[in-house]
Amino acid sequence: MNKYSIIKADIRNNQDDIFPILIKNLQEPSSDKYVWAYIQCPYGTAQCWLAKHEQTNTFIGTSALFPRVILVKGEPVYAAIAGDFAVDIHHRSLIAALALQREIQSKITDTGFRIIYGLPNKHSKGILLKIGYKKIGKFSHFIKPLKSEYKDNNHLHSLLRLKIFAGAVDILIKGFSKENRYKTPLKYSVITPDHFDDRFDAFWNTVSRHFTIIGERTSVFLNWRYMESPVREYKIFCLVNEQNDIIGYIVYFLENNMCHITDMLFEPSAEIISSLLAEFSRFMQKKGAGSISVDYLGGCLLEKKLREFNFLPINSEADLIIYSSGPVVTTDLLNKENWHFFAGDNDV
Numbered sequence: 001m002n003k004y005s006i007i008k009a010d011i012r013n014n015q016d017d018i019f020p021i022l023i024k025n026l027q028e029p030s031s032d033k034y035v036w037a038y039i040q041c042p043y044g045t046a047q048c049w050l051a052k053h054e055q056t057n058t059f060i061g062t063s064a065l066f067p068r069v070i071l072v073k074g075e076p077v078y079a080a081i082a083g084d085f086a087v088d089i090h091h092r093s094l095i096a097a098l099a100l101q102r103e104i105q106s107k108i109t110d111t112g113f114r115i116i117y118g119l120p121n122k123h124s125k126g127i128l129l130k131i132g133y134k135k136i137g138k139f140s141h142f143i144k145p146l147k148s149e150y151k152d153n154n155h156l157h158s159l160l161r162l163k164i165f166a167g168a169v170d171i172l173i174k175g176f177s178k179e180n181r182y183k184t185p186l187k188y189s190v191i192t193p194d195h196f197d198d199r200f201d202a203f204w205n206t207v208s209r210h211f212t213i214i215g216e217r218t219s220v221f222l223n224w225r226y227m228e229s230p231v232r233e234y235k236i237f238c239l240v241n242e243q244n245d246i247i248g249y250i251v252y253f254l255e256n257n258m259c260h261i262t263d264m265l266f267e268p269s270a271e272i273i274s275s276l277l278a279e280f281s282r283f284m285q286k287k288g289a290g291s292i293s294v295d296y297l298g299g300c301l302l303e304k305k306l307r308e309f310n311f312l313p314i315n316s317e318a319d320l321i322i323y324s325s326g327p328v329v330t331t332d333l334l335n336k337e338n339w340h341f342f343a344g345d346n347d348v
Contacts, residue, residue, distance in 0.1 A: 082118035083347030137336030
């Protein structure tokens with residue numbers, strides 16, 4: 001019978017043990033990403049554990065906690081995202097995986113993290129739920145077609161995806177798109193800054209109190225998370241008022257002619273959300289993007305506005321889950337309506 005031991009890894013000294021496991025089992029690992037995600041986070045270095053196969057004296061699994069700060073009713077909570085959970089294919093029994101996660105679970109008090117949360121895949125989710133994690137809710141996926149032809153377009157009838165109908169269908173899409181009919185009395189301008197400056201801190205300080213549970217979005221964190229990322233080239237889209245103060249922004253990246261929204265923040269006003277979605281949709285049309293996608297878990301106001309602006313809800317199996325060894329996980333934390341959570345709030 002296979003036997004495994006679990007050790008707390010040293011992020012720097014054990015990099016040569018951790019990294020090969022990530023390369024074999026996860027997508028997009030790189031040494032630059034490792035340094036960025038594990039060492040350079042403004043909230044501190046990641047904490048990581050390794051599973052060793054005793055018979056061969058080799059490391060066969062790893063899992064990490066990536067530090068974050070979230071605000072819960074305005075109070076900062078030191079938290080962690082559970083990520084990079086990987087076990088080599090020949091050892092993917094429950095024994096190794098459970099031993100790894102139970103060891104991390106037993107050390108949560110030592111880490112200083114009050115809660116752990118994450119978006120695990122289907123297999124990992126089963127293991128984490130087994131040891132006491134709780135579901136918050138589904139991570140909803142929305143897609144807004146901007147053209148009849150774009151990569152992996154499965155959301156239009158097959159006949160409408162034929163090139164012979166492309167021109168006519170594109171006219172129909174534009175005709176039914178709310179952004180092309182939307183008008184607002186708001187006075188604002190569109191800007192596309194190349195980094196997050198002090199205006200984003202002022203905006204964060206103003207709007208954060210309106211959200212029950214939200215990850216901290218200071219300029220220091222946002223620049224690290226997006227502008228310094230070695231994984232993708234992120235861009236910023238903003239609405240500013242007549243005083244040049246930010247009233248809403250979107251962070252996104254372009255890939256395979258698709259626009260992926262990874263973060264949004266806005267004053268909690270239906271008019272501002274509508275203006276932000278309308279202007280961004282028109283902006284992406286001009287860029288020639290084939291579609292816009294967004295993943296979101298949170299209040300119904302944004303979901304309602306996404307549907308109004310022709311974002312189609314797509315079935316998703318992803319669940320946001322949470323764990324704490326103490327009394328921190330309350331009914332407030334388990335209510336998805338209280339969260340403001342996007343793909344950018346995850347660990348990559």
